[in-house]
Amino acid sequence: MKFDIAVLPGDGIGPEVIAEGVKVLQAAGRKFGHEFKLQYGLIGGISIDKHDVALTEETLNMCRGCDSVLLGAVGGPKWDNPKAKVRPEDGLLGIRKGMGLFANLRPVKLFPALVNATNFKPEVVNGVDMVVVRELTGGLYFGKPKKQWETSRGRRAVDTMAYSEKEIERILRVGFELARARKKKLVSVDKANVLQTSRLWRQIAIELSAHYPDVTLEHMLVDSFSMKLIQDPRYIDVAVMENMFGDILTDEASTLAGSMGMLPSASLAGVPRENKGIFGLYEPIHGSAPTIAGKNIANPLATILSVAMMLRYSLALIPEAEAIEASVEAALNGGYRTFDIMSEGKIKMGTKEIGDVVVKGLGGGR
Numbered sequence: 001m002k003f004d005i006a007v008l009p010g011d012g013i014g015p016e017v018i019a020e021g022v023k024v025l026q027a028a029g030r031k032f033g034h035e036f037k038l039q040y041g042l043i044g045g046i047s048i049d050k051h052d053v054a055l056t057e058e059t060l061n062m063c064r065g066c067d068s069v070l071l072g073a074v075g076g077p078k079w080d081n082p083k084a085k086v087r088p089e090d091g092l093l094g095i096r097k098g099m100g101l102f103a104n105l106r107p108v109k110l111f112p113a114l115v116n117a118t119n120f121k122p123e124v125v126n127g128v129d130m131v132v133v134r135e136l137t138g139g140l141y142f143g144k145p146k147k148q149w150e151t152s153r154g155r156r157a158v159d160t161m162a163y164s165e166k167e168i169e170r171i172l173r174v175g176f177e178l179a180r181a182r183k184k185k186l187v188s189v190d191k192a193n194v195l196q197t198s199r200l201w202r203q204i205a206i207e208l209s210a211h212y213p214d215v216t217l218e219h220m221l222v223d224s225f226s227m228k229l230i231q232d233p234r235y236i237d238v239a240v241m242e243n244m245f246g247d248i249l250t251d252e253a254s255t256l257a258g259s260m261g262m263l264p265s266a267s268l269a270g271v272p273r274e275n276k277g278i279f280g281l282y283e284p285i286h287g288s289a290p291t292i293a294g295k296n297i298a299n300p301l302a303t304i305l306s307v308a309m310m311l312r313y314s315l316a317l318i319p320e321a322e323a324i325e326a327s328v329e330a331a332l333n334g335g336y337r338t339f340d341i342m343s344e345g346k347i348k349m350g351t352k353e354i355g356d357v358v359v360k361g362l363g364g365g366r
Contacts, residue, residue: 002035003315006066008043008059011088012288013298013351014072020300020355021070021307024327027359028311028320039066043095044074044088044288054091060098068314069095069281070307073288088288096136101267101281102167103174104134104246105309108233108253108263113332117258117341120230128256130236131178134246135171136267138163139197141243163197163242168204174271175240176212181274182237185216189225189241189249201242222249229253250285259340260286261299264306266313277316282306296350299338301328304358327361 007022009015022038029036041059048054054074063069074088095101110118110128118125143160150156172188179186188205190198202219209217220228222245228235229249233256241249254260267281284302292298305328312321336357337346349357 001033001317002037003068004037004039004066005310006063006069007038007040008063008069008071009040010043010072010074010288011045011076012073012290012293014044014074014288016293016296016298016351017284017300017303018070018072020351020358021303023355024304024324024358024362025070025307027362028307028324031323031362032317032320034317034320043071043091045076045079047091048079048086048088052086054086054088055094055098060095063095063099063281067277068279068310069099070303070310071095071281071283072303073284073286075288076290093141095281096267097142099279099281100137100269101279102135102137103171103268103270103272104136105174105178105266105268105272105313106132106134106246106250106253106263106285107309108132108250108257110257111262111329111332113329113335114258114262114341117343118255120256124231125233125256128233130233130253131182131238132246132250132253133171133175133178133238133240134250135163135167135241135243137243138167139243161195161197161242161244163200165200165204168201169208170271172201172205172208172240174268175238176208176215177271177273179215179238180212184214185218185237186212187218187220187225187236187239189220189222189239189245191222191245192219193221197242225249226252229256254285259299260284261302261338261340262305264302264304264309266306266309268313272313275316275318277314280310280314282310282314296352297339298351299340300351300355301331301338301358304328304355323362324358327358330361331357 009018143162148157192198192202263285269279308321308324311317
């Protein structure tokens with residue numbers, strides 16, 4: 001089979017981890033007889049430098065013409081001016097909005113080989129395997145008004161958290177569908193004791209739950225959920241939440257997996273269905289990490305696992321996705337580590353080298 005993949009390496013370590021993801025993707029293509037045609041574009045700071053915008057209409061149109069998008073990371077000190085009119089992150093917000101990518105899936109799974117690589121007691125994190133569903137195109141990041149201005153009493157700023165019934169219903173449906181396919185247990189995270197948007201969120205969750213009688217729905221305030229993540233993370237199977245809550249809590253959850261370098265993500269344009277592809281953008285949850293860029297020490301495993309998610313959700317290539325995931329696990333079981341997950345007695349490897357190990361595990365060479 002033939003597929004068109006848009007590749008947006010971005011800034012910092014983005015090009016390095018993307019190179020390893022592409023390497024593994026092509027190895028899977030050789031193993032299973034698929035052809036992946038790659039189309040490259042710019043996003044983030046590198047796009048600002050060349051085009052004065054974080055995402056051009058040409059790049060957006062290129063992505064629209066492909067089966068899925070693989071993205072590295074954006075940002076860095078060079079563009080980190082709070083007064084700047086254009087920021088690298090505008091590219092992320094633009095591509096999500098421009099392509100209707102409203103559902104962000106962030107699986108948090110601790111591989112058994114890394115059970116001693118976290119800051120938690122093994123008995124707390126052993127067996128952690130959850131999916132956090134984050135709404136992507138609403139809330140504080142997109143609500144209007146959003147501005148900063150001068151007054152006679154000093155500077156002021158405002159951001160607006162806004163959600164429509166349609167936005168809430170569709171992201172909750174993603175959560176219910178994923179929960180139905182897993183342990184039939186969904187935690188809906190809100191702040192209904194304070195926020196009107198959360199009260200609407202909870203009302204719609206209750207209404208929608210009538211269509212999923214096989215799924216147990218639990219409501220949890222965001223502050224309680226943040227504690228639950230640390231105290232009893234195995235309790236959570238699928239959790240769904242609004243944009244900013246998801247942004248913050250998945251970074252917290254990354255510590256359960258040993259490193260942000262282990263967490264992939266998928267941003268989808270619809271509800272995922274088994275064996276039916278849906279357009280999506282795939283990226284590691286980590287940032288551009290400019291201080292380690294170009295040093296061949298970044299962990300590419302989150303990007304490689306994002307490739308596996310792309311095969312599963314957008315291309316409906318389930319055995320291929322499982323093969324990549326198995327190869328990553330085999331590499332970890334073999335003691336291979338990047339610096340962020342390194343522990344005594346293990347084999348420290350660079351970005352390219354651990355990518356080669358995963359390729360080898362697929363039964364292919366360079």
